[in-house]
Amino acid sequence: MTPAVTVVDAVKRYRDSDHNAVDGITFDIQTGQVVGILGPNGAGKSTLIKLICGVMPPTSGAVAIFGADPADYRIRRDLGAVHQTTSFDMMLPVLDNLRIAAAFRGLRWQSVRSHVDSLLAAFNLVSCVDQLVFTLSGGQQRRLQVVRALLRVPRLLLLDEPSAGMDVAGRRLVWQLLDEITAGYGTTVLWTSHNIDELERKCEQVLVINRGRLVEYASPTELVDRFGQSHLAIRPALADHGPRIVEFAACAGLHGEAGTGVVRLSGPDVADRLPGLLATLWEHGVGVVSVEVRRTSLEDVFMKLTAEEADREEVGSVA
Template sequence: MSEPRPGPPAVHVHDLVKRYKGMDRDAVHHLSFDIEQGAVIGLLGANGAGKTTLTKLLCGVTTPDRGSVRIFGADPAARGGRAKRAIGVVHQTGPFDMMLSALDNLRIAARFKGLRWRDTQESATGALHAFGLEKKADQLVFTLSGGELRRLQMIRALLGTPPLLILDEPSAGLDVTGRRQVWKLLADLRRQHGTTVLWTSHYVEELERNCRRVLIIHEGRLVEYAPPRTLAERFGGQIALVRPLSAHDTERLAGALGTRPDGHPLRVAVSDGRVEIAGRDMRTRLPSLLTRVTDLGIGIDTVEYRTPSLEDAFLALVGADR
């Protein structure tokens, strides 16, 4: 990925607070962060973490109770402001006119964005081709599959090549090929136009693969904002996969490794006949744990170490049960 462009931030959020009527806590609680121009940033959080509210605030759909949002220096909630014209959004669900063709829906979307179709048609046709929808352009939208609708949402958001794209689960409903098409298109947009992307996904691995940094929020609060590899190494913990000589000893092995004579917690799980162990200083502590296991008469077949992932870090930061 190329370096972000210099200049003022594409997104500036300062001390942002939003609470809805009847809630006992803020949906968004004193959030502050910047997104530099040209960056691809992941937004990660469990359901109810505040991601949707934050997206609405960035788009100017709702207004903050406290703090401020600026999109390329402008207030997104200002009536007729330039900030709204700078944003393209892919929502989880997209309002299409189901009795019109895909192409007619794009024409209407261009009109709402204040774009002339003759200036937009060539790029829209190119996007239809890139997403494999060129033969479906004249079909009524209700005849399209869920994955095709998702791709049409992406194309609609890209009309006019907005400098900021906010993607809410853009890969939901797409197969592997569709997800890779999205990844390639976003990489091309960033390379050719310096497009800034804020990308929400439950596919943690695609954020890890494609994003420069990741915002992790939990219960409306900013937990961490850092590169995926940094988060994985700092919070993902060290992980080992231990396989016993006899499959019958798997549960015994898990029980023995799960005991904590030194008082430091280790996370232990059983999967595919192996015991997964994770936790602080695990690699240093494991030899003595395995010595104790063999003293109990449990033979060890293999021990493998695995590099921690962004998903490991996320679960460690917000809780694996959430």
């Protein structure tokens, strides 16, 4: 099957810039996948989104959507996009902006009106339809962008910080709608966000980008397993048993620190070593009230990966 998105050695350098905003990135996204793009400010995320949706061509390399040029208007009809910057006519009402957007996409207003009404209701915008767009809050304008992107259900949906400026309720509405269109229509979603937690929850794969280059491309679970670490938090039955737990943990090849009322353990395969450690503690009369396994988050892994990339850049520039 032809991938939904194909990027091959894509490079984008803006005029008068001394570096590539996108620097030789290659990856595929399969149809129906939900993929996140994760990177610090200036990493090239928005530029990559613009290349994929055909807003601008790459300086070199190739980008394709379902095997075709993203600038092809026939392909762009199957594309929905929410960019970081709004492009509404601020002096027109909400409904007029949506009518104009439908016309630009070749959609008859009467044929999509009921769908639009459903989207407006889902995003709590029904009461705003007659308001001038400039009177909407930032979160409402963001939700209106999502409604506009979904005037027809796209085969590919590109989201550049879709929940920026939204409250918790607004973010959950976006999550729920994405669940519905991916499950119901098999829509492929490519999604950038500074909210790492939502990418970890919602994305099957994550592209980690830094300084225009692809650092890693894997599932959130795989990234955490490869670059993260699990920790144990053990609460002893008696406070003075903390040092003894640390002692027995050392014999099991684990590093331990006894804090106030809790012992924190770390080391290779810490969760796998836990049953043996608990058996040893039981044999020696060391009681345990509770055990909690704490895994490194995707945010921790992201910070580690981007820091390592920055260190390599610094070493390379010195050399």
